[in-house]
Amino acid sequence: MGTDMALVSMGPMLKRAQAAGYGIAAFNMIDYNSARAIIEGAAAMKAPIIVQVSVKTIRHWGYKPIATWVRMLAETVEVPVALHLDHCSDGDVIRRCIDAGWTSVMFDGSSLPFAENKARSEDIYRLTEAAGVGLEAEIGAIGGVEDDKFVAEDSAILADYDECLEFVKNMPNLAVFAPAIGTAHGFYKGQPKIAYALLEKITAAVAIPIALHGGTGLSQEQFDRCIAGGCAKVNISTMHKHRFIEGFVAVRQDKPKLEEPLPFIIGQYDAMKKDVTDMIVAFGSAGKAAHAAGEDAER
Template identity: 50%
Template sequence: MPLVNMKPLLRDAMDNGYAVAAFNLVDYGTTKAMVAAAEELNAPVICQTSAKTIQYWSHKEIVSWVRTAAEDSPVPVVLHLDHCKDLAMIEACAQAGWTSIMIDASELPFEENLELSKRVRDIADKYGVGMEAELGQIMGVEDDMVVAEEDSVLTDPEDAKRFCDALDLSAFACAVGTAHGFYKGEPVVDFDRIEAINKLTRTPMALHGGTGLSDETFAKAIARGSAKVNISTNLKHVFVESFVKYHTENPKDFEPLRVIDAQYKACKQMFSGFIEKFGGKDRAQPFLASLKQAA
């Protein structure tokens, strides 16, 4: 089926108490594995792209992968641009076929962040795509952007309301104690803040820094309105480690397709685990039925 807009999908997730898994694709194999995992579970999925992945492969290649994987699929698939600061890249993605775009101006003061985000709102409206924006500084490393723990700033719920009211977002990314990358200690997630922000904004929250969080943390965050959960670092490790593991166990096997297949299966298994953990199983068809009713 055609790629879908992220806004109605995340609204359905928030209203029905589940979250859509969002994975940062690496290549066509990981893209194909994401969609295959979603199909087996009758679940929606978000294929995300980082700016550096786009720079490496190009807009044309990436959108062709996702469209090819999704065109014969019965489940909803979103192509989303993750953490981007470049307005030219944001518009190029929207024009090329992405169905959701994200501006990350979270390092700027509130008014400057809002002003830049409004410019991206215009781009999203121009191309009819979903939009995510961020308020507050999420610690860790994401796409070569580094935020030290001492520089992280948790999102104020009242500021979040002003921000979301002005932008009509598909997803709202905010700092609630999670971090990009692997956690060095026990993460301290502020569930009260998640709940307060969601009550004030009524905007589906994107939980960044999902790698390494416990099942209990995911469940609590989703129950309080986190409708999109990002997984990137975990995929990077499975992608590399599965390749190395196969070659280590089969040192004389130099048939590339067998190595690639082992990598594909390992990534697909990881995707399936997170999709099910976030409550996405069997949510695809009810969502699509609701779209038809609304049309």
């Protein structure tokens, strides 16, 4: 790898990951400490990484602080780092992220009727193509809670195969496609029923990497099958939030009289980073930084 790297767009590296059969972790950052744990965890594993941000996190910190933190951290490591906007149905937020330096965005029109989702996704696609950033788009309904949207797990709707083909037809350069395949956001109650056959059928027909939402709590076997089936982007949000809170609280439980704040921040960082490195191993992306960046071919 060369020296420090600027932010990269996730599309090309997801294509390389899908072709080689590994998954790139996409963690939802919470604050600077969290972004640092994600990026430095990836650097420790020589792995490509996607730092993604939910709309409510942007509303809390602002666009510029987040873009500045992530770019600055990316410049200190030698692995490719992408900055991505997670589930967003607001075109204005998408535009502001692009202006602030995000390298990809997700338009989530999955709550809209199919034709409207397709039309609005294509509008955003034209915008992202013109701006040179990647786009993730979703169809079907992924179960669980994402920000203020709640989809009951038993009413989560699998993506329809024919609609998938129709949906992506006019978006050939989509960075990643998120069809609902039976996974859910949050912690699973009981075993998720993942529609592997549907996933494989979509992957065989569509030359676009697939996103696996609701990665928290899936087993190694489930990760392996999803990644082998075409999922190149694996989202982890719930476990990262859990480590953020528990990492901090564990320091207080261990040292009830501690008055120095930094050990709390460090305990929180260590807990988050451990999960990042564990997931990178689980997804098979350890040591893949140069491959994902497209630098293997140059040797």
